[in-house]
C-alpha cells in the first residue's frame with residue numbers, strides 16, 4: 001500500500017511525504033514538546049508554529065473561546081522568533097526522518113523574504129509554509145491573502161529568496177479564493193494549503209464587551225469544514241500544483257472528503273485540542289479504508305469524489 005505523496009513536483013528538492021497527514025500550524029507547537037501523545041515521526045510532515053523575524057508575545061488574554069462546533073482563537077502569532085527556532089528547534093528536527101515545514105509570517109513583503117532567506121539551507125528545515133493571512137501593515141491593515149495582487153507579491157518574494165519548497169497557505173477571508181490561488185501558483189508556489197481560520201467574534205453578555213482580548217478571532221474546527229471543503233474543491237480544480245486541505249478535519253472520513261475533493265494531503269488542527277492523538281488516528285483510519293477498499297495507492301483517491 002502506497003500512501004506517499006509528492007507535494008513539490010516542480011522543485012528540485014521536492015517535498016516527498018511518506019503519507020498525506022500533517023498537523024496544522026499553531027496547534028502542535030514545534031513537534032518537539034515533551035509528552036507527545038504519539039511518535040510525531042509517523043506523520044507525513046510536521047508543521048511548526050507560525051514564525052516571525054522577532055519573538056512575539058501574542059495578543060492579550062483571553063485568546064480562546066469555545067463555539068458550538070469549533071474554537072475562536074486570537075493567539076496572535078506568539079512564537080520564539082526565527083533565530084531561536086534555528087538555534088533550539090532545527091537541530092532536533094535535523095535528527096528526524098520526517099520532514100519539518102516552517103510556517104512563516106511577516107508584516108511586510110520584505111519580512112517574508114528575509115525569513116525565507118534566513119531559513120534557506122538550515123539543516124532540519126525541509127520547506128516553508130507561507131501564512132499570508134497576516135495584516136499588511138505597509139498597505140494599511142488588509143491581509144496579503146485577501147487579494148491576488150498582494151498574495152502574488154509575497155509569494156514571488158519568498159520564491160526568489162529561497163530554494164526550499166514553498167507551500168502558500170490561503171485565508172478563506174476573501175471573495176476570490178480561486179483568483180488568489182491562481183495568482184500564488186503563477187508567482188511560484190510549489191503547492192497551496194487552505195484554509196486558515198474564518199474571521200469571527202463573541203461577546204460576553206454579562207460584562208457587555210467582546211469576549212476575546214483582541215476583540216476579533218479566527219474560527220476553526222468542525223464548523224468550518226464544509227466551507228473549507230468547498231474552497232479546496234474549487235482551488236484543486238483550478239490550479240495545477242498540489243493542494244493541501246485543512247479545516248475541521250476530525251477523522252479519517254473527514255480527511256477522505258478533502259482528498260476526494262482534490263487535496264493531495266491534509267492537515268489536522270483543532271481536533272488535536274480534544275484528542276491529541278487525532279492526527280495519528282486520521283492516518284490509521286486512512287490506512288484502514290485503503291485496506292478495506294483494496295486501494296493500492298492513495299493517489300487513486302485524490303479527486304476521486306469530484307463528481
Ligand SMILES: Cc1cc2nc3c(=O)[nH]c(=O)nc-3n(C[C@H](O)[C@H](O)[C@H](O)COP(=O)(O)O)c2cc1C
Pocket residue numbers: 024025026027049050051071073075077103131169195196197219220221222224246247248249267268269270271
Ligand atoms: C490556536 C490556533 C493557532 C493557530 N496558529 C496558526 C499559525 O501560527 N499559523 C497558521 O498558518 N495557522 C494557524 N492556525 C490555523 C490552523 O493551522 C488551521 O489552518 C485552522 O485552524 C483550520 O484548521 P482546523 O479546523 O483543523 O483547526 C491556528 C489555529 C489555531 C486554532
